[in-house]
Amino acid sequence: MGKHKISLFGCFLFVCVFVFNLHSQESEPIELPPYSKYKEPVSKVWFNTYGNIRIGKRFFWDAQTHFRFQESVNTPFIGQIGQIYNRHAIGYIYDKKTNFSLGGVVRINFNTDEESTDRNVVPEWRIWHQYQFAMPLYNAMIYHRIRIEHRWTQGFAENSNYIFRNRWRYMFRAKIPLNDHKLKPKTYYISPEAELIMQSGKEVVASPMEDLRLTTTIGYIATPRLTFAAGLMYSQGQDLYNGGNYKQSWTLRFHMYFSPDFRRIKNKLPEIHLTD
Numbered sequence: 001m002g003k004h005k006i007s008l009f010g011c012f013l014f015v016c017v018f019v020f021n022l023h024s025q026e027s028e029p030i031e032l033p034p035y036s037k038y039k040e041p042v043s044k045v046w047f048n049t050y051g052n053i054r055i056g057k058r059f060f061w062d063a064q065t066h067f068r069f070q071e072s073v074n075t076p077f078i079g080q081i082g083q084i085y086n087r088h089a090i091g092y093i094y095d096k097k098t099n100f101s102l103g104g105v106v107r108i109n110f111n112t113d114e115e116s117t118d119r120n121v122v123p124e125w126r127i128w129h130q131y132q133f134a135m136p137l138y139n140a141m142i143y144h145r146i147r148i149e150h151r152w153t154q155g156f157a158e159n160s161n162y163i164f165r166n167r168w169r170y171m172f173r174a175k176i177p178l179n180d181h182k183l184k185p186k187t188y189y190i191s192p193e194a195e196l197i198m199q200s201g202k203e204v205v206a207s208p209m210e211d212l213r214l215t216t217t218i219g220y221i222a223t224p225r226l227t228f229a230a231g232l233m234y235s236q237g238q239d240l241y242n243g244g245n246y247k248q249s250w251t252l253r254f255h256m257y258f259s260p261d262f263r264r265i266k267n268k269l270p271e272i273h274l275t276d
Contacts, residue, residue: 033244041248054261062089097134118156140176165201191217206243227257
């Protein structure tokens with residue numbers, strides 16, 4: 001099967017599963033406001049690490065840790081800790097420009113409402129799978145990423161029940177070298193990206209668009225196995241229980257990508273930014 005056929009098949013599968021899932025939900029009537037309302041944007045700061053650890057010729061361990069801060073009334077801008085992510089998966093390298101992943105997530109959610117009398121910390125559980133395709137374009141690289149997440153979330157109120165939702169994520173990203181004709185060590189690059197996150201489930205009645213993220217990142221490839229990047233993201237999405245309300249945020253994101261290879265054989269990683 002050719003590379004283009006694999007890419008088209010992946011996109012076709014994503015659309016079919018998403019449409020089927022939406023039509024299979026049992027929805028209840030909901031009273032919406034007469035017009036949309038945009039909440040005031042909040043500021044966030046994310047510190048993220050992404051590790052791709054080779055464990056075989058075609059398999060790698062995708063190890064991600066995220067520390068996410070959100071502004072609060074008493075602590076503006078960087079705010080206080082909002083979430084801690086531990087996202088892990090086993091990935092399969094189909095070829096240098098195609099890879100797939102399957103794993104789980106444990107996200108610890110912290111209550112950032114300083115006036116709340118509810119619990120301060122609750123866990124969130126997810127199963128996720130990802131399909132990423134890359135293609136060269138002149139001296140740049142273009143990436144298409146499909147990520148599907150099955151998540152169980154719980155509110156901060158005592159004895160609140162877990163609810164189940166699916167997340168359907170598509171991201172388009174480009175990596176363009178700035179001081180060289182190709183992406184290699186000692187190269188700075190700029191990376192614009194856009195990601196649409198949809199959601200479905202019995203609790204999702206009139207709020208299918210969870211998030212739309214628009215980001216621009218500047219990165220530096222220090223070595224073949226270490227990259228640093230920082231960027232600014234604007235996002236907006238519908239409130240789960242009232243689709244007429246839209247939340248907004250501005251997020252500073254700082255990333256470190258590392259890809260150790262402890263195998264004895266001399267076999268380089270594929271020339272692809274595996275995850276983000």
